[in-house]
Amino acid sequence: MPPDYYKEKTAQLEEIGCDILNELGFRASRNNLGAINQHDYIVSSGVFFDFQFSEDFSRYGDVRIDLVSAYLNHNNYTRMDLQNRLKLGLRDDSSRDLREYLGKFLTISKMGKYFETDDVKAVLYFFFDHKYVAGTVPDHIVLISNVTIRTYLANNWKSLIARDMLKLNIKSHLGDRHGSAFFCARLADLIREYCDKKEYFSQTFQARVIVWLDRNIGE
Numbered sequence: 001m002p003p004d005y006y007k008e009k010t011a012q013l014e015e016i017g018c019d020i021l022n023e024l025g026f027r028a029s030r031n032n033l034g035a036i037n038q039h040d041y042i043v044s045s046g047v048f049f050d051f052q053f054s055e056d057f058s059r060y061g062d063v064r065i066d067l068v069s070a071y072l073n074h075n076n077y078t079r080m081d082l083q084n085r086l087k088l089g090l091r092d093d094s095s096r097d098l099r100e101y102l103g104k105f106l107t108i109s110k111m112g113k114y115f116e117t118d119d120v121k122a123v124l125y126f127f128f129d130h131k132y133v134a135g136t137v138p139d140h141i142v143l144i145s146n147v148t149i150r151t152y153l154a155n156n157w158k159s160l161i162a163r164d165m166l167k168l169n170i171k172s173h174l175g176d177r178h179g180s181a182f183f184c185a186r187l188a189d190l191i192r193e194y195c196d197k198k199e200y201f202s203q204t205f206q207a208r209v210i211v212w213l214d215r216n217i218g219e
Contacts, residue, residue, distance in 0.1 A: 009132060010053070014040055017051045017124050019204040020141065024211065039113075039120060049143075050113070050123045057139065058129035062184035065149055066112035067166070070178040073106065079170045082106075086161055098157040102181075109178065120146050122217050127187070137205045140187065145216040148194045152185060160185070 014030065018041055021028035028049065031042040039048035054064065073082065086105055095101035099115075102108060114120055127140035153160070160166060160183055170179040195212040202209045 012134070013053050013126055013132070014051050016204060017041070017126065020202065020209075020211070021049065021124060021143075023200070023202060023204060024143070024198070024213070041124075043121070046119070047121050048119050050120050051126075052123060053126040053128070053132070053138075055128045055131050057127040057187075060184070061187055062165075063125065063142075063144070063187050063190060065153070065183045065185055066114065066180070067153075067183055068102070068106070068108055068110070068179075068181040069112050069116075070109040070180060071102075071106040072109065072177055073170055073179050079168050082170070083164065083166070083168055086166065087164065090158055090162055098153060101157075106179075106181075112182070114146050114149050118146070122146060122214065123149070137202075137207055137209060140212070141209060142187065142191065142195065142212040143214055143217065144190060144194070145214040147216040148190065148214050151216075152190060152193075153183060156185075157183075 014032070018028050018030055021041060021043070026043045026049070028041045028043050030040070031048060032038040032040050040051040041049040043049055052064070077085065082105065086102075089101075089104065093101060093104075095104075099108065099111070110116065114123070122143055122145045125140070125142045125144065126138035127142070128136070129139040165184045166181060167184060168179060168181050191212050194214050194216065196215055198211045198213050199208060200211075201207070
């Protein structure tokens with residue numbers, strides 16, 4: 001597989017995502033053409049949307065939410081040991097805030113982009129039950145607001161940690177002292193609690209599609 005295959009696929013899907021946002025009534029344009037580390041779409045002055053896609057969704061059914069971009073693992077715990085400590089620590093902990101709780105085990109250098117600033121208003125997700133093939137319609141299209149992501153984690157972070165839905169990435173074996181972390185949230189839960197269904201004929205896909213729109217995006 002060519003080394004640029006993933007980048008090409010991502011760029012292709014981001015362009016399609018921009019078209020879908022415009023079909024939904026957002027005046028979206030690409031914002032990351034000059035630098036890939038910029039937010040993916042701009043929808044109005046100072047308001048941005050981002051894009052993510054996931055393949056093999058039928059195996060997992062989860063939405064990956066980037067929580068911590070960089071933390072330091074000063075005690076050199078293994079990934080499994082650190083996850084167990086986070087899980088066991090819930091038994092006698094009275095923390096109400098997720099970041100406060102994580103700070104007891106990690107030195108956080110940077111939170112994920114959905115928690116670091118308020119610039120990102122929402123995230124457009126394309127989920128493919130299997131591998132993406134050019135021209136195929138995503139099996140699930142969901143637009144989830146930053147407000148919802150934060151609210152969902154504020155209400156559920158303890159149960160998510162208890163169910164091993166917090167995933168850590170430790171790269172010390174590669175010479176990088178920093179790790180990262182993300183949550184796996186059930187898409188079905190987010191849709192049921194926060195989204196409305198919109199079905200229409202998409203000119204982009206030349207097919208009827210279903211999009212799940214977060215009710216908080218209008219706020």
